[in-house]
Amino acid sequence: MDKKEEVPLDLVIVRSLIIDIYGRMGLEQKFKSISPGQLASLYEEWQERVSIELHHKGKIDKPYKAKDLRNLSDYEAQAYLYDKFVCDYDDYR
DSSP, rough: OOOOOOOOHHHHHHHHHHHHHTTTTTHHHHHHHSSSSHHHHHHHHHHHHHHHHHHTTTTSSSSOEEEOOTSSSSHHHHHHIIIIIIIIGGGOO
């Protein structure tokens, strides 16, 4: 079995927050009402903010720069969300 590449700490933290949000009644529906492109950009911004704080504390070498994904098609944004923020989450623990 191949070892997966290590996921950045900032991404792991954002994924944990997303799982928590989707586990709470009511919040999940609010997030599902956001367009996929805007949601992907929001998660990217969260990762950037988390990475900046981790960088300031000396936990990571350089902060992550968020991508603006608002102009992706819904299909492209859904695929991006799944591939980056949902897929194989448990494999990274």
